[in-house]
Amino acid sequence: MRKSFIFKSFRNVKSNPVVRLGFIMLFTLLLTNCKSAKIPKHLEKSLSARFYEPQFTGLMVYNPRTKDTVFNYNAERYFTPASNTKIFTLFTALQYLPEKIPAFKYTVQQDTLIVQGTGDPSFLHPYFKDSTALEFMKNYKAIKLVTDNYSNEKFGPGWAWEDYDTYFSPERSAFPLYGNVVSISNTDDLKTYPEFLKSQTTYTLMGKRRDFNANNFYLKLTRKSPTEVPFVLDTTMVKALWNDLLPGKVELIPSTTAKTDQILYSIPSDSLYKRMMHVSDNFLAEQILILASSTVSDTLDADTIRKSILDNQLNDLKQKPKWRDGSGLSNYNLFTPLSFVQVLEKLYAEIPRERLFNFFPAGGVSGTLKNWYAGENGPYVFAKTGTLSSASTLSGYLLTNSGEVLIFSFMNNNYNTSTNKVKEHMQAILEYLRDNY
DSSP states (O other): OHHHHHHHHHHHHTTOHHHHHHHHHHHHHHHHHHHHHHHHHHHHHHHTSGGGTTSEEEEEEEETTTTEEEEEESTTSOBOOGGGGHHHHHHHHHHHOOSEEEEEEEEEETTEEEEEEOOOTTBTOTTTOBOHHHHHHTTSSEEEEEOOOBOSOSSOTTOOGGGTTSTTOOOOOSSOSGGGEEEEEESSSEEEESGGGGGGEEEESSSOOBOTTSOOEEEETTOOSOEEEEOOOOHHHHHHHHHHHSTTTEEEESOOSSOOOEEEEEEEHHHHHHHHHHHTOHHHHHHHHHHHHHTTOSSBOHHHHHHHHHHTTTTTOSSOOBOOOSSSOOTTOBBOHHHHHHHHHHHHHHSOHHHHHHHSOBTTTSGGGTTSOOOTTSOOEEEEEEEETTEEEEEEEEEOTTSOEEEEEEEEESOOSOHHHHHHHHHHHHHHHHHHO
16 A cells, blocks of 8 residues: 555656755655664664674764764773774874975075974884985084983883884984984894894894893894894993994084974875775874974973873864874773764864875785675775773774765774684674665
């Protein structure tokens, strides 16, 4: 009876274009409402499955075009974000840093170059290997390098002390060299970058890569792949690094009364951001916050720049995060899915889509998403991963088959299963959104 009524009604309005248009719009609205009701019910059922019972999970999905919240599940609760923290670091960098990275601040007095570091991590970095600063310095007879313009600790609060010799936990500093790591490889012979640290590197049968508080490095005899080991940035090491680069030219001074108001620039900023986001590079993330602080003061202070961004550009966040470092290594960090969605929406509104999506790993294609979220017709997820012990998070942008762009933040904490299992369940939910929204 109902179907017959609908068809009769449609026949009655066929001759009237205005009425027919209204009928079609009403019919489309009914279908849309059915779809809108179906998706939350399906997601709610999925997150109520036994798999999620022992853990803590939050998910927010938002449509930036319609300004509609598609789904909210614990989105106002606080989670350990892991490397999703880098999304806030990216936002900060885009607010403060110019198109090219400030390599250092300087002034010239006769034949002497007086230099203050800005925290630029690209200088002779194993990936970037940028030598802009070095080539500039070679033009001067003497160089005075200010050492006391960095006000933070060398490690972030809440970092695990036992990670001191791991590649993902280098010390933070005002003027990094070589990424503050020694790169060690064993192909035909033991090789190090920088080469002069080979004399301080030996083989071992143990798993230790460096002495706890000394620059003695070790490569496991059976290891074939290259490794990066953080070095201790004490005065002896800093002097040795600079003397190897510019023998007899560099003097370390604690401070200067000279006004270092000139700036040398190094690599394009976007290349730094992309590397940080794609491989989830903790060192780059930490140094990017230090770089941002260099644009507002000669004193480098990541804590101050985090407070500034929260008090100003992000003062409208509905839940203010507990934000303690740039990388997400700290277990003290606490963020809500809603806060990530809000920042991702700001980025989506301010940055052209092609440039913005290029910062994020693409599902099935690049970075930390290379082996996940692959689409049949190309990537449908552009997002930042985050992984710590019992924390797996993913926040970013999802392209639906209907052509919509959704912003999402998916956070999982306190699980007692494999991270891959958590990722499999996340992928199933995101695929459903892709296919049904």
